[in-house]
Amino acid sequence: MIKERFKEYRSVLHKRYKRCMSHEEATLSVPPHVTDDDKRILCDRFLSDSFQKRNKINSDNRGKLEVNHVAGSKSFAEIRHNMQDFVTGQESGPVDLYRGTHCRQATGS
Structure with missing residues (x-):
C-alpha cells in the first residue's frame, strides 16, 4: 500500500x-x-x-489500447470474479464483463 x-x-x-x-x-x-x-x-x-x-x-x-481500462483500481479478472454467480459457479462471459465495466448500471447506456 x-x-x-x-x-x-x-x-x-x-x-x-x-x-x-x-x-x-x-x-x-x-x-x-x-x-x-x-x-x-x-x-x-x-x-x-x-x-x-x-x-x-x-x-x-x-x-495503442483499443479499450481503456475504466474500472479504477480493480483488474478485469477481479471484476469478472466478483460478477461470478456463486450459486452455479458460472463466470461471466466477455460481453457481460464489458457491459459491467463500460455501461452505466442505472440506465444501461
Whole structure:
C-alpha cells in the first residue's frame, strides 16, 4: 500500500513538473513540503534520458489500447470474479464483463 501511495505521489509531482515551461521553473514550483534535496533529485530524474525514454514507450503503449481500462483500481479478472454467480459457479462471459465495466448500471447506456 505504501508503494502504491508513493507511486501516486510521484505521479502527481511529475504532472506538476510537465506543466512547467522549463526545468528551472519546475524546480521552483515544487510544493513547499518537498525538501531542496528531493526537489533536485526529482527534477533531475524527470529530465533524465532513461526516464524520458520509458515515458515515451509507456505513452505509445497507452495509445495503442483499443479499450481503456475504466474500472479504477480493480483488474478485469477481479471484476469478472466478483460478477461470478456463486450459486452455479458460472463466470461471466466477455460481453457481460464489458457491459459491467463500460455501461452505466442505472440506465444501461
